[in-house]
Amino acid sequence: MTNPGNEWWRGCVIYQIYPRSFQDTTGDGSGDLKGAAARLAHVASLGVDAVWLSPFFKSPMADMGYDVSDYRAVDPIFGSLEDFDALLAEAHRLGLRVIIDQVLSHTSDRHDWFQESRASRDNEKADWYVWAEAKPDGSPPNNWLSVFGGPAWEWDSTRRQYYMHNFLAAQPDLNFHNPAVQDALLDSVRFWLERGVDGFRLDTVNYYVHDRWLRSNPPLTASLAGTLTETNPYLFQEHLFDKTRPENLEFLKRFRGLIDEYGDRAVVGEVGDEGRSLQTMAAYTSGDDRLNMCYTFDLLGQAFSAAHVRGCVEAFGAVAPDGWACWAFSNHDVIRHVSRWTPPGGDADAVAKFAIRLIACLRGSICLYQGEELGLPEAELAFEDLRDPYGIRFWPGFKGRDGCRTPMPWEAGAVNAGFSVAKPWLPIPDEHRIRAVDVQNDSNESVLAVYRAVLALRRRHPSLARGSIRFLDAEGDVLAFVREAEGEALLCVFNFTGGDAVWPLPGGFEIAEVLDSVGVEAVGFETNVSLPPLGAFLARLVD
Template identity: 90%
Template sequence: MTNPGTEWWRGCVIYQIYPRSFQDTTGDGSGDLRGVTARLAHVASLGVDAIWLSPFFKSPMADMGYDVSDYRAVDPIFGSLDDFDALLAEAHRLGLKVIIDQVLSHTSDQHDWFRESRSSRDNEKADWYVWADAKPDGSPPNNWLSVFGGPAWEWDATRRQYYMHNFLAAQPDLNFHNPAVQDALLDSVRFWLERGVDGFRLDTVNYYVHDRWLRSNPPLPASLAGTLTETNPYLFQEHLFDKTRPENLEFLKRFRGLIDEYGDRAVVGEVGDEGRSLQTMAAYTSGNDRLNMCYTFDLLGQGFSAAHVRGCVEAFEAAAPEGWACWAFSNHDVVRHVSRWTPPGGDADAVAKFAFRLIACLRGSICLYQGEELGLTETELAFEDLRDPYGIRFWPGFKGRDGCRTPMPWEAGSENAGFSTAKPWLPVPDEHSARAVDVQNGSDASVLAVYRAVLALRREHPVLATGSIRFLDTEGDVLAFVREVAGETLLCVFNFAHASTVWPLPSGIEIGEVLNFAGAPLVLVEGGMSLTPLGAFLGKLA
C-alpha cells in the first residue's frame, strides 16, 4: 500500500472496477456499490494502491453509464449516495485510494442541461452544447463522424439545428468554449471532492474542445490511397478539428487547480488520439499544472513485441521527460489482452503471467482491469446477448466491448460463479467459472498468485515504481532495460518469443543478485542468460 503524503499516485497500482459486473447484492443480475464494498478485501489482498470505479451516476444507460443525466446522483441500479459513502469508508479502512470516472465531454440527452438547451435558441443554456445550422441543402455542417457510427451530428426538430455527438446521438457534446459550462462541470467535481474521493479518471479527455469554426477533417493519406481496412469509417479521417484542440490545455489547468485545493488528490486522463496519442499524453502531463498522468490505447491493441513496447515507452519519455504515464494492457473498452496476445494453441496463463511481470517493471503507474488477475479471456457472445450499442452497430465486423465486461467469477461451485443469484446482465462463461477467485486462491502456480507475488516485489523495490528507465539494445524479440534510483539498479529482461533464446549480457553489465521474479524460470549461462518462451528475468546489478 502507498504511504500517506504527497504524490501517492506516482508509481501507484490502480485496480479498475466495472461495478455492473463486479458483484450483485440485490438479485437483479447487475452489480452494485454494496457488491463492490463486499469484495474490496480481495482487491486489497492483491497489494494495489487504489481502485478506479467506472461510472455509477444517474443515467438512462444508453452507453452503460457513460451517458450521465445527473453528475451528483447515484443511479438506483447501483444503490445510493449512502452506499457510495460506505464504499469510500471501507476502501480507506483497507488502505485503498478511490478514483471515480468523470464523463465531462458529453452528457445524456436526458440531462436537465440538454433539455433546457434544446428547448429554444435563446434560453440560458442555449449555448451549453455544440449547435450548428444545417447547410443550405439540409446536410450537417461538416464531415465529422461519430465513433459509434454515422455522422457526429443529429437534427433537433425543436431548435431546427444540428447538435454534435462524438459518440451516441443520446450523448450530446458540451460546449467547452462557454465558461459557464466549465464552471458547472468543475462544481460537480467539487461535490465528489467534498465527499472525500482521492482522484478522478477523465473519460475521453482529449474530446472536450471542438474547433470553433467547425472546419471539416481531412482524410487520412491511407484513406485516399484506398489502403485502409478499418471496420469503422471514423478511422478514415485525420481528426484535427473535432478533438485534441489546443484550448483544452487551459481547461485541464483549471481542473488541476481545483483538485490541488484539496491536497493529495490525483487525476488520470484517457487519451484516444489515433497516430499522435503519445504526443498528446506528453502535452497533457508536462509541467506541474495539468494532469498527473495519462494512459493511451498504444498498449491496449494488438502490438505485442519488444520493439512495440520499447517504442511506446521511449517516445513518451522523450516527449515528456517530466511527465508521468499510466500503463494498461486491458480495460472495459478493449479485448482482454490474454486473448489479444495468445496465439492459437498458445498458453494463455503463460501470456498472463509474462504480461504482468512486464507491466510491473515499466516506469510509470499501472492500471489493472478486474479479472485480469485471474487470467480471464475475452468472452465470445451471441448477437442476442449483446448490450453494447457500439458492438450492435458494427456487428459482425466488430463485436463490441461486452466480451470484456462479463461478470467477475468469485466461486466456481456457486450459481453464476457467485456473482448473482439472478440471470446476469451478461452471461458468465464456464471457462471463467473454472478460473474463479476461490479456485486460484488455493494454488501457488495460479495467475492470481503471480499477481500478488509480483506486486509484493514491486513494493519491496521502489525503483520499479519511480526509478529511471534505460533500454539496452537487443536482438530478436527480447526487451531489456535498466531501472535505477539512488542506491539500487535493476536489470529487467523479457523474451516475447514463444521459443527459448539465449541473451548475451552487454559489455559492462554484471549481475550481482538474481531476484525471485514470482517463480519465472531462468538459467544463467556463461556470458548471458537462457530465457524460456515468454521468460523473464529480474536482478540487481553489481
Template identity: 75%
Template sequence: MMADNAERWRGCVIYQIYPRSFQDTTGDGSGDLSGITSRLAHVASLGVDAVWLSPFFKSPMADMGYDVSDYRAVDPMFGTIEDFDAMIAEAHRLGLKVIIDQVLSHSSDRHEWFIESRTSGDNPKADWYVWADAKPDGTAPNNWLSLFGGPAWEWDATRRQYYLHNFLASQPDLNFHNPQVQDALLETVRFWLDRGVDGFRLDTVNYYVHDRWLRSNPPLAESVAGINTATSTYLYQEHLFDKSQPENLAFLRRFRALLDEYEGRAAVGEIGDETRSLQTLAAYTGGGDKLQMSYTFDLLGPQFSAAHVRGCVEAFESTVFDGWVCWAFSNHDVVRHVSRWTRPGGDPDRVAKFSIALLSCLRGSICLYQGEELGLEEAELAFEDLRDPFGVRFWPAIKGRDGCRTPMVWDAGADNAGFSTGKPWLPIPASHRSRAVDVQAGEQTSVLASYRAMLALRKQHPALVRGSIRFLDAEGDVLAFIREGGDEKLLCVFNFADEPAGWQLPPDLDAIEPIDLGGADGVLQERTLSQPPLGCFLGRIG
C-alpha cells in the same frame, strides 16, 4: 502511496472495477456499490494502491453509464449515495484510494441541461451544448464523424439545428467554450471531492473542446491512397478540429487548481488521439499544472512483441519529459489481453503471468482491469446477448465490448459463480468458472498468486516504482532494460518468443544477483542468460 504529496501517484497501481459486473447484492443480475464494498478485501489483497470505478451515476444506460443524466446522483441500479459513502469508508479503511470516472465531454440527452437547451435558441442554457445551423442544402455543418459510426451531428426538430455528438446521438457534447459550462462541471467534481473521492479518471479528456469555427477535418493520407482498411469510417479522417484543441489546456489548469484545493487528489486522463497521442499526453501532463497522469492505447492493441513495447516506451520517454504515463494492457473497452496475445496453441496462463511481470517492471503507473488477475479470456457471446451499442451497430465485423465486461467469477460452485443470485446481465462463460477466485486462492502457481507476488515485489523495489529506464539491445524477440533509482539498479529481461532464447550480457554488466519471480525466470550462467518461451528475468546489478 509515496509520502511526497506532489508525487504520490507516480508509480501507483490502480485496479479498475466495472460496477455492473463486479458483485450483485440485490439479485437483479447487475452489480452494485454494496457488492463492491463486500469485495474490496479481495482488491486490497492484490497489493494495489487505488480502485477506479467506471460510472455509477444516474443514467438511462444507453452507453452503460457513460451517458450521465445527473452528475451528483447514484443510479438506483447501483444503490444509493449512502452506499457510495460506505464504499469509500471501507476502501479507506483497507488503505485503498478511490478514483471515479468523470464523463465531462458529453452528457445524456436526458440531462436537465440538454432538455432545457434544446427547447429554443434563446433559453438560459441555449449555448450549453454544441449547436449549429444546417448548410443551405440541409446537410450537417461539417464532415465530423461519430466514433460510434455515421455523422457526429444529429438534427433536432425543435431547435431546427444540429447538435454535436462524438459518440451516440443520445450523448450530446457539452460546449466548453462557454465558461458557465465549465463552472457547472467543476462544481459537480467538487461535490465528489467533498464526499472523499481521491481522484478522477477523465473519460475522453481530449474531446472536451471543439474547433469554434467548425472547420471540417482533412482525410488521412492513407485513406486517400486506399491503404486504410479500418472497419470504422472514423479512422479515415485526421481529427484536427473535432478534438485536442489548444483551449482544452486552460480547462485542465482549472481542473487541477480545484484538485489542489484538496490534499493528495489526482486525475488520470484517457487520451485517444491516433497519431498525436504522445504529443497530447505531453501537453496534458507536463508543467505540473494539469493532469498528474494520462494513458494512451499504445499497449491495448494486438501487437505483442519486444520491439512494439520498446518502441512505445521509448517514444514516451523521448517525448514526455516531465509528465507521467499510466500503462494498461486491458480495460472495459478492448479485448482482454490474454486473448489478444495468446498465440494458437499457446498457454493463456503463461501469457497472463508474463504480462503482469512485464507491466510491473515498466516505468510509469499501471492499471489493472478486474478479472485479469484471474487470467480471464475474452468471452464469446451470441448477438442476442449483446448489450453494447457499439457491438450491436457493427456486428459481425466488430463484436463490441461485452466480451470483456462479463461478470467476475468468485465461487466456482455457486450459482452464477457467486456474482448474483439472479440472471446476470451478461452471460458468464463456463470456462471462466475454473478460474474463479476461490479456485485460485490456494494455488501457489495460479495466475492470482503471480499477480500478488509481482505487485508485492514491485513495492519492495523502489527502482521499479519510480526509477529511470534504459533499454539494452537484444536479438530476436527479447526485451531487455535497466531500471535504476536510489541505491538500486535492476536488470529486466523478457523473452516474448515461443522458443527458448539466449542473451549475452553486455560487457559493462557484472555481478547479477537473480531475483526469484516464482518460475520461468531463466538461468544465468557466466554471461549468458537462457530463457524459456515467455520467460521473465529480474536481477540486481551489484
C-alpha cells in the same frame, strides 16, 4: 500505500472496477456499490494502491453509464450516495484510495441541461451544447463522424438545428467554449472532492473542445490511397478539428487547480488520439499544472512485441521528460489482453503471467482491469446477448465491448459463479467459472498467485515504482532494460518469442541477486541470460 504524501500516484497500481459486473447484492443480475464494497478485500489482497470505479451516476444507461443525466446522484441500479460513502470508507480502511470516472465531454440527452438547451435558441443554457445550422441542402454542417457510427450530428426538431455527438446521439457534446459550462462541471467535481474521493479518471479527455469554426476534417493519406481496411469509417479521417484542440489545455489547468486545492489528490486522463496519442499524452502531463498522468491505447491493441513496448515507453520519455504515464494492457473498452496476445493453441496463463511481470517493471503507474488477475480471456457472446450499442452497430465486423465486461467469477461451484443469485446482465462463460477466485486462491502456481507475488515485489523495490528506465540492446524479440532509484539498479529481461532466446549480459554487469525469473537456470549469469518462450528475468545488479 506505496507512495504516501502528495505524489502517491507516481508509480501507483490502480485496479479498475466495472461496478455492473463486480458483485450483485440486490438480486437484479447487475452489480452495485454494496457489492463492490463487499469485495474490496480481494482487491486489497492483490497489493494495489487504488481502485478506479467506472461510472455509477444517474443515467438512462444508453451507453452503460457513460451517458450521465445527473453528475451528483448515484443511479438506483447501483445504490445510493450512502452506499458510495460506505464504499469509500471501506476502501480507506483497507488502505485503498478511490478514483472515480468523470464523463465531462458529453452528457445524456436526458440531462436537465440538455433539455433546457434544446428548448429554444435564447434560453439560459442555449449555448451549453454544440449547436449548428444545417447547410442549405439540409445536411450536417461538416463531415465530422461519430465514433459509434454515422455523422457526429443529430437533427433536433425543436431548435431546428443540429447538435454534435462524438458518440451516441443520446450523448450530446457540451460546449467547452462557454465558461459557464466549465464552471458547472467543475462544481460537480467539487461535490465529489468534498465527499472524500482521492482522484478522478477523465473519460475521453482530449474530446472536450471542438473547433470554433466547425472546419471539416481532412481524410487520412491512407484513406485517399484506398489502403485502409478499418471496420469503422471514423478512422478514415485525420481528426484535427473535432478533438485535441489546443484550447483544451486551459480547461485541464483549471481542473488541476481545483484538485490541488484539496491536496493529495490525483487525476488520470484517457487519451484517444489516433497517430499522435503519445504526443497528446505528453502535452497533457508536462509540468505541474495539468494532469498528473494519462494513458493511451498504444499498449491496448494487438501489437505484442519487444520493439512496440520499447518504442512506446521511449517515445513518451522523449516527448515528455517531466510527464508521467499510466500503462494498461486491458480495460472495459478493449478485448482482454490474454485473448489479444495468445496465439492459437498457445498458453493463455503463460501470457497472463508474462504480462503482469512486464507491466510491473515499466516506468510509470499501472492500471489493472478486474478479472485480468485471473487470466480471464475475452468472452465469446451471441449477438442476442449484446448490450453494448457500439457492438450492436458494427456486428459482426466488430463485436463490441461486452466480451470484456462479463461478471467476475468468484466461486466456481456457486450459482452464477457467486456474482448474483439472478440471471446476470451478461452471461458468465464456463471458461471463466473454472478460473474463479476461490479456485485460484488454492494454488501457488495460479495467475492470481503470480499477480500477488509480482505486485509485492514491485512494492519492495522503489526503482520499479518510480525509478528511471534505460533500455539495452537486444536481438530478436527480446526486451531488456535497467530500472534505477535510490542506489538500486534492477535488470529486467523479457522474451516475447515463441522459442528460446539468449541475451548476452553486457560487459560490466554483475548479478547480485535474482529477484524473479521464469524458466531461467541460475547458472552462467556472468555471460548469458537464457530465456524460454515468454520467459522473464529480474535481478538486482551489483553496485
